[in-house]
Amino acid sequence: MNMNAVIFDMDGLLIDSEPFWTKAERMVFSSVGVDLSDSLCEKTASMTTREVTEFWYELFPWKQKSIEAVENDVIDCVDELIKKDGRPMAGVMELLDDFHKKQYRIGLSTNSPFRLIASVMEKLDIGHYFHSISSSEHVESGKPDPAVYLSTLTKLQVDASKCIAFEDSVSGVLAAKSAGIKAVVVPPRHDFDNPKYEVADIKLRSLSEFNLNCLTMA
Incomplete structure (x- = not known):
């Protein structure tokens, strides 16, 4: 061929960044009141960051931050973990x-x-x-x-x-x-x-x- x-x-x-995404999403989404269950997290595993953020917002709409701000918080956290570990x-x-x-x-x-x-x-x-x-x-x-x-x-x-x-x-x-x-x-x-x-x-x-x-x- x-x-x-x-x-x-x-x-x-x-x-080996999948654990970074899991850690960042649990930390950031929990901070705005999202209840992350393992079964729902499995559904988001292959989504884009925006799709994941919108998915959780639909289930647990938060008021303290915009969807864009929460999405960026997740990305910033993953970025730090990549650079560190x-x-x-x-x-x-x-x-x-x-x-x-x-x-x-x-x-x-x-x-x-x-x-x-x-x-x-x-x-x-x-x-x-x-x-x-x-x-x-x-x-x-x-x-x-x-x-x-x-x-x-x-x-x-x-x-x-x-x-x-x-x-x-x-x-x-x-x-x-x-x-x-x-x-x-x-x-x-x-x-x-x-x-x-x-x-x-x-x-x-x-x-x-x-x-x-x-x-x-x-």
Whole structure:
């Protein structure tokens, strides 16, 4: 298969940031009177920050701050945690270096706000690997809508059929597939055996397991 481009998700795939989002959302939303149950938190896991904030506001409308202010409080908290405690997921550095050496076009498509991308790139020192980045903040809809992937494909000037996407969520896989891109999923460790991830072309336990021979399995 003649691949020449790769697009990565960010949170939970390149950086171990999912616990940061959980901590920030619990702290900020609780401070304005939201009662965060585990079952409802599962529903918000793959949403954009704005979608999450609007979701909780509909259930527990607060008066002391605007929706935008609460959303920004969450992002600020995550940003601080990334800068303080951010660590790459297993295999990230080696895989980026491998694709770079093979002269792949490398892109990023994330539901995270644009300003967090810079913090992750700087913290992990990986910015030099990427030819283009896209945040769902700048497209009409976040994942599972394909818009953020289509944006990155356009910037990379590559065809979807020659690209592969790396994701850690079903919504991300669906976004990539809807854009015509084959998808590799690296599910959270505790959820690896969940059959919902079978929608991906390839499923791995970590990025360390990937090599270009995997593409023949897709």
